[in-house]
Amino acid sequence: GENVEQHPSTLSVQEGDSAVIKCTYSDSASNYFPWYKQELGKRPQLIIDIRSNVGEKKDQRIAVTLNKTAKHFSLHITETQPEDSAVYFCAALTGANNLFFGTGTRLTVIP
Amino acid sequence: DTAVSQTPKYLVTQMGNDKSIKCEQNLGHDTMYWYKQDSKKFLKIMFSYNNKELIINETVPNRFSPKSPDKAHLNLHINSLELGDSAVYFCASSLRGGRWETQYFGPGTRLLVL
Numbered sequence: 177g178e179n180v181e182q183h184p185s186t187l188s189v190q191e192g193d194s195a196v197i198k199c200t201y202s203d204s205a206s207n208y209f210p211w212y213k214q215e216l217g218k219r220p221q222l223i224i225d226i227r228s229n230v231g232e233k234k235d236q237r238i239a240v241t242l243n244k245t246a247k248h249f250s251l252h253i254t255e256t257q258p259e260d261s262a263v264y265f266c267a268a269l270t271g272a273n274n275l276f277f278g279t280g281t282r283l284t285v286i287p
Numbered sequence: 288d289t290a291v292s293q294t295p296k297y298l299v300t301q302m303g304n305d306k307s308i309k310c311e312q313n314l315g316h317d318t319m320y321w322y323k324q325d326s327k328k329f330l331k332i333m334f335s336y337n338n339k340e341l342i343i344n345e346t347v348p349n350r351f352s353p354k355s356p357d358k359a360h361l362n363l364h365i366n367s368l369e370l371g372d373s374a375v376y377f378c379a380s381s382l383r384g385g386r387w388e389t390q391y392f393g394p395g396t397r398l399l400v401l
Contacts, residue, residue: 210390212392214328218394219377219392219393219395220330220377221392222391225389263328265330269387272342273335273342273384273385274332274335274342274344275320275332275390276332277322277329277330277331277332279327279328280328280329280330282328
């Protein structure tokens with residue numbers, strides 16, 4: 177089955193700096209990689225996703241890159257703001273259409 | 288913001304009891320899911336279900352059973368609750384359960400087994 181690993185587990189950055197979260201996956205059949213943001217006590221919400229036929233995708237201050245050969249993908253947040261503080265989860269959708277999540281990264285943006 | 292809703296929001300119960308968590312989506316989606324999020328925040332798929340197929344994560348104990356009265360609802364029934372069942376349970380849905388579809392999560396049900 178799929179195994180998604182996510183690093184780091186915690187990340188603290190100064191406001192305005194960039195944050196990078198990295199994930200690896202094991203199932204070469206996985207071809208859809210969403211990122212979810214979960215604020216304290218709230219539900220996970222999709223913030224960006226990437227399909228395997230694309231190497232990079234941007235949406236304002238967030239971007240995701242995918243290296244299918246190496247089976248890793250990353251989330252980049254630029255010009256971080258306090259409201260970016262949350263737990264971020266990467267995920268990989270398997271051939272059986274099950275979404276496997278990474279273990280999460282707690283991002284803290286220090287004002 | 289009530290596209291996927293769950294009840295109850297909090298559930299505190301004794302070991303050995305049987306309980307159900309309800310999930311409803313008004314998005315017209317065909318596929319629904321249950322996830323368990325443990326104290327370490329690890330989100331793990333338990334079930335995915337559409338009109339045609341129930342896919343069970345093989346690591347889920349058979350004390351857990353999804354029940355779907357119609358395609359807008361997927362309830363989670365848990366028999367003989369154990370301490371280790373304490374977690375936040377999230378329901379989610381997607382349009383057809385196909386590839387590249389966004390999954391929309393419910394607000395979660397925080398279960399505490401005493």
